[in-house]
Amino acid sequence: MYSLRGERWLGPYLLPILTAVRDTVAFFFVTMLSIAAATHAYVILGPRSGDTYPVYSAFTHTIRLAMFGDFDLFEYQGQDTVFGQNASVWEPIDPEPTELDVKTYIYLQGLFFGTGIFVQVLLLNLLTGILGNNYDKQLERNEVLFVQARARMLLEQQRRPWAQIGRLWDWLLRHPTHEPTESVGPQSDGSPREDFKALDTYWWWCPLVAVWALVPLRFVLAPPVDTTDLPDAARLFKRLTTRLVYTPVVNRPYLAPFFLLLSPFMLVFSLTIFLAFFTILLVALVLKVFLGIQVHGIHYILNLTVFGLFGDRWASECGIWVFVRPVDGELEDKMDDVLKQLKELRECLPKAEASGSTCESQGPSSPPGKPK
Known part of the structure; x- marks a missing residue:
């Protein structure tokens, strides 16, 4: 609990x-x-x-x-x-x-x-x-x-042992000689893909097998038709493959053969996610047809929980803004006056209802030097 x-x-x-x-x-x-x-x-x-x-x-x-x-x-x-x-x-x-x-x-x-x-x-x-x-x-x-x-x-989540795997992945995504870029979002994916095309054939055909193993995820990331809620599937799939395959290979080309070895496991992972997504869709369809319950946000939930995609951005590219407005002394005095008036009215209303009279409350107090 x-x-x-x-x-x-x-x-x-x-x-x-x-x-x-x-x-x-x-x-x-x-x-x-x-x-x-x-x-x-x-x-x-x-x-x-x-x-x-x-x-x-x-x-x-x-x-x-x-x-x-x-x-x-x-x-x-x-x-x-x-x-x-x-x-x-x-x-x-x-x-x-x-x-x-x-x-x-x-x-x-x-x-x-x-x-x-x-x-x-x-x-x-x-x-x-x-x-x-x-x-x-x-x-x-x-x-x-x-x-x-x-x-x-x-x-607590960051301090757990399995969360340390994220540090290894950050190491793979960080170029050993280049300074980290400040650009975020889809525009940051162009450079790794262009650098990947410039690699020798020996280096890029192995990762392409891994990319093809991830193709079933394209149908999970977004619906086949364009919607206003999510970016198109091709765009999201491009972001996913850039982060999972292209960027690590560009930064460290010697990892390319490992992606060839990992491609069967990536294919199993992709098919598992696809089958789970297909099952959820069938359940949602049954609920809609027989019970009239319409389920929304399936793609959004899967992208956020499984892949860490918030819209078309990774969670590490998102930020939280907090706006705080301080309360000055004059506003605080006005709030105290309002609360005092409410208290007086709450005490006066039962008596007024019993006697048939009305309640009168003084107006809010004015700042020093100003008339009410």
Whole structure:
């Protein structure tokens, strides 16, 4: 469940709960110390010293009283209820306090009431208020928590071992002598393809086999007809082959034979993706024909999740822009005035409805030196 914290439908509601509970760690520490102290006192008094595990027995009796409010006073005092026969009916006979030592009885009673009042009544009721207050505070900043959680998830993904394969691929895409270009998008694909054509025949016929092995992906990248949502299939396929085949071979020509060896695996990969895509299309067609449900964005989802293509750009070529507008003091004062007026109207409306009068609210306060 925690791995779903980055999902929009769950994260903004789950994260305030987890954060509110995390903020009560210090309170739980104090509570557990109090329970440990009560358990220690119970062990010293030794009403259950005859049990097989006296320390654990003392802990269970204390935790039942302090946390769950479940207790049996006679059992807590180490006295077991016996049954006596009255005529033909067996009735319980409560143990007498005189069966215990006077000091032990007094100490046990004091420990019982002290643990019950301090932990069960005071601390646990205080915990309810603290949790509610913390949850309200964290719920107000749920969007901040949600964005932070997504950022941490991205960082975790980058630190995983299999994510390091991306560094190897970046090394293949980087020319050993040329400076990295700042151009992004489809216009950056022209140079590698032109350089590839200038290679010797020995170097370029091996990668061409790999390119042909990727042909089934052309039907997955975009529909065969032109649409306004996605670039045409030829353009996307050109971007894919440039990144996967042409650029690594141009930068390091000695890798060309490896693409010939990898071409069967690339063909299997392409056919697998194509069959999965064809299956999804059949399911979408059935939903549309029999249930009237129309599915959109299949190409977009596959391009983004499988190939990392956002439109006609790779994810590494995309950027995120954040626009922040600071709130000046005057605007903040106006917002406070509006909230104050809303509060006054909320308090006035019930009285006005009962008396048949109207509510009047003062206008927003003007900046110093200016009339209202």
